[in-house]
Amino acid sequence: MFSFCTDPSTLPDWQWMACYLTTTKHMSLYWSVFTVLFLLAVTAPAALAFGFAGASAARSKIMPVSWLGKGYIAIVRGVPDIAFFLFFVIALDQAIEYLRHRALCPDWSEPVRQGNDFVVCQAAKMPLGNAPQWVHESYGFTLAVVTFAIVFGAFAANVLFGAMRAVPHAQLETAEAYGMSPRQTFWRVLVPQMWVYALPGLSNLWMVLIKATPLLFLLGVEDLVYWARELGGIKTPRFTEYPHGDWRMWYFLALLVFYLLFTRASEVALDRLMTRLSHGQATTAGEAQRKAAA
Amino acid sequence: MTCFDTIQAYGLRAIGVGERRLPREDFTLCEQFTLIGSGMIWNIYFGLLALCAGFFLATAVALGKTSSNRWLRKPSEWFIFVFRGSPLFIQFFFAYFFFLQLKAPLPVFDVFTAAWAGALVVLFFNTSAYTGEIFYGALQSIPKGEVEAADAYGLSGWSRFRRVIWPTMLRLAWPGYTNEAIFLFHATTLVFFSAFPVRGQRGDALYYANYFADKTFNPFIPYPILAFYFILLTLLVIGLFGLVNRRLNRHLPQGARTRLRVKPNLIR
Numbered sequence: 001m002f003s004f005c006t007d008p009s010t011l012p013d014w015q016w017m018a019c020y021l022t023t024t025k026h027m028s029l030y031w032s033v034f035t036v037l038f039l040l041a042v043t044a045p046a047a048l049a050f051g052f053a054g055a056s057a058a059r060s061k062i063m064p065v066s067w068l069g070k071g072y073i074a075i076v077r078g079v080p081d082i083a084f085f086l087f088f089v090i091a092l093d094q095a096i097e098y099l100r101h102r103a104l105c106p107d108w109s110e111p112v113r114q115g116n117d118f119v120v121c122q123a124a125k126m127p128l129g130n131a132p133q134w135v136h137e138s139y140g141f142t143l144a145v146v147t148f149a150i151v152f153g154a155f156a157a158n159v160l161f162g163a164m165r166a167v168p169h170a171q172l173e174t175a176e177a178y179g180m181s182p183r184q185t186f187w188r189v190l191v192p193q194m195w196v197y198a199l200p201g202l203s204n205l206w207m208v209l210i211k212a213t214p215l216l217f218l219l220g221v222e223d224l225v226y227w228a229r230e231l232g233g234i235k236t237p238r239f240t241e242y243p244h245g246d247w248r249m250w251y252f253l254a255l256l257v258f259y260l261l262f263t264r265a266s267e268v269a270l271d272r273l274m275t276r277l278s279h280g281q282a283t284t285a286g287e288a289q290r291k292a293a294a
Numbered sequence: 295m296t297c298f299d300t301i302q303a304y305g306l307r308a309i310g311v312g313e314r315r316l317p318r319e320d321f322t323l324c325e326q327f328t329l330i331g332s333g334m335i336w337n338i339y340f341g342l343l344a345l346c347a348g349f350f351l352a353t354a355v356a357l358g359k360t361s362s363n364r365w366l367r368k369p370s371e372w373f374i375f376v377f378r379g380s381p382l383f384i385q386f387f388f389a390y391f392f393f394l395q396l397k398a399p400l401p402v403f404d405v406f407t408a409a410w411a412g413a414l415v416v417l418f419f420n421t422s423a424y425t426g427e428i429f430y431g432a433l434q435s436i437p438k439g440e441v442e443a444a445d446a447y448g449l450s451g452w453s454r455f456r457r458v459i460w461p462t463m464l465r466l467a468w469p470g471y472t473n474e475a476i477f478l479f480h481a482t483t484l485v486f487f488s489a490f491p492v493r494g495q496r497g498d499a500l501y502y503a504n505y506f507a508d509k510t511f512n513p514f515i516p517y518p519i520l521a522f523y524f525i526l527l528t529l530l531v532i533g534l535f536g537l538v539n540r541r542l543n544r545h546l547p548q549g550a551r552t553r554l555r556v557k558p559n560l561i562r
Contacts, residue, residue: 078528079521080480082487083500087517090507116319118511211381218487225387232391249391256380256388263379 008241020242029227033258035141036213036223043148044209048202050153055160056186073161076154082215088147089219093126100124144219152209159201164190166197196277203270207263214255228255297324308332310496316505323515326506330519333499334527336486339410340498341479344417351422356429356463370426377423382416382481386488389416409490417485421478428474432467433459465542472535476528499523 004011005019020026057069076084098112101124108121127135167190175185217225232248278285295303303313305328317325358370377385393406406412436459444450444458464471483500486492492501499520506516 075521079524080483080500082483083503083517083520083524086500086504086507087513090511090513094513113512116510116512214381214383217383225384228387246391246394249388249395252384252388252391255384256376259381259384260376260379264375 016242020244023242025227025231028222029224029231032223032227035221036216039141039145039148039213039216040209042145043152044206046145046149047152047156047205047209050149051156051158051160054153054157055164058157058161059164069157069161073154073157076151081151081212082218084151085147085215085219088150089143092143092146094118097124097126100126140220144216144221147219148209148212152205152212155205155208156202159198159205160194162201163194163198167193199270199274199277203266203274206266206270210263210266211259214259224255224258228252297322297328300324301328304328305332306335308335308496308498308502310494314494316495318509321506321510326502326516326519329502329506330499330516331523333497333502334523336409336496336498337479337482338527340414340417340482340485341475343414344421344482345475345478347418348421348425351418352425352429353460355422355426356433359426359430360433373419374423374427374430377420378427382420383484383488385416385420386413386484386490389413390489408493409485413485413488413490417478417482420481421474424474424477425471428467428470429463431470432463435466436462461542468535468539468542472532472539475531475535479527479531480524 002015002019002022004015005022008016008019011019054069054072057065058073060066060069097118097120101108101112101120104123105121110119112119127139171189171193172185175189180188214223214225216223228251229248232246232251234246235243237243274285275289279289300322301324304317304325306312307316307329309332316329355370355373358366359374361367361370389412390407393403393412396403397407406415440458440462441454444454449457483498486497486501495505497505503516503520507513510516
């Protein structure tokens with residue numbers, strides 16, 4: 001990285017550190033921060049969409065749909081999330097391969113599950129055996145995103161379901177009195193008003209989502225935890241120009257501080273957003289703002 | 295092997311009693327139920343001890359955070375901030391490597407590199423911080439009148455805390471505390487998936503569920519079994535906490551009693 005980095009063993013401490021922290025592997029570590037941010041950027045809206053669908057289903061007048069929505073919320077929340085992560089990654093993968101198997105190899109007669117094996121034809125493998133490395137990686141990442149979205153969708157569904165019920169009932173009755181159909185009432189009255197009730201729950205969920213990102217490591221994605229373990233381990237002079245002892249503790253301390261700063265910054269930003277959204281609303285916070293201004 | 299034999303062989307496998315070799319092929323449903331159930335011993339051990347010990351530290355931390363003395367308030371605030379603001383998963387990793395470093399100069403810390411002690415310490419601090427925040431919120435919302443009434447009766451200091459403030463705090467915090475307890479039991483599944491090593495294949499329920507899923511390449515049996523056990527545990531926790539909730543609210547008029555509404559939310 002720097003011009004003086006040619007022979008690290010002769011450098012003074014601070015230059016050694018500067019060179020050490022800018023090796024190619026460390027660059028991968030810094031890039032993995034973007035992996036985490038990217039995951040958050042994709043998962044948050046996806047989870048919100050799942051949550052919206054789940055909450056709308058749970059409110060449905062049609063019984064089976066309502067059960068489906070409520071079941072989704074209850075099951076995902078009653079069982080440890082990490083179990084779901086481990087489950088969905090394999091389950092989704094097998095479901096995709098099974099469907100492809102059915103579509104692509106119709107004349108295959110053997111069962112897919114043979115004892116302890118899951119056998120599909122070559123053409124149904126996902127990703128294909130001869131696919132380049134990046135396809136494998138992005139497939140793994142996509143599975144991780146979908147898994148996160150399913151699990152956090154249930155949490156979001158719970159929050160949105162509560163928020164939909166918190167909208168004053170008089171508002172819905174008024175809409176009905178004006179002759180709006182249930183669909184119109186839902187989209188024009190209920191949905192615009194529910195956000196202010198949902199925001200405290202959703203901001204909580206955002207914090208939880210941030211704190212769940214290290215679990216990416218368990219799903220086989222090369223994230224911050226992976227690199228911290230990799231780079232922090234003992235390095236001997238035989239394999240690297242930058243030998244050092246077991247520094248994993250310091251790497252994880254850095255991660256801890258990173259996450260603390262991240263959650264703290266989010267907290268401040270979300271507080272501001274809440275202040276903005278409460279403006280002019282018929283809630284305690286909105287009322288307090290009105291009084292302060294008057 | 296009949297199912298009864300299997301239970302004898304593997305029922306306490308998670309703590310190292312019974313058959314040493316785990317089943318390797320032709321896994322029966324009974325084996326999966328038994329081993330995953332035996333793994334629950336660890337989840338209950340971690341959850342129960344952390345919860346019981348954490349209760350006291352949480353009370354102390356909550357009181358510290360309401361204190362007007364900054365030497366008590368600031369450390370409490372930081373304690374809560376650090377443990378609530380960072381992922382539990384990272385806390386486990388950090389603690390493990392921290393104890394590993396300490397082990398070299400101070401051999402006392404050797405026990406903490408094993409999960410049964412090291413992870414317990416992390417869970418203890420973690421739940422103390424979360425519970426501390428819940429208790430702090432409850433302390434803030436104690437009705438002013440109750441404290442004034444206590445003053446009027448001439449109660450002060452310890453007796454006012456013991457007889458008026460503390461019971462009310464518990465009563466107000468109880469629904470939140472129930473969620474925290476459920477949530478803590480869920481969090482115990484992280485222990486053996488972070489840095490803490492599994493010695494002699496003595497793991498928790500998720501460890502065995504994952505073992506079976508890896509071996510059979512079929513996630514649709516072990517994970518639902520795990521879910522079954524956890525739902526059972528959750529219902530048990532709700533039941534026990536519900537009994538305590540009833541006792542805490544017993545002086546209130548029938549209509550004003552708050553039923554325990556459980557919404558196990560959140561993940562760490």
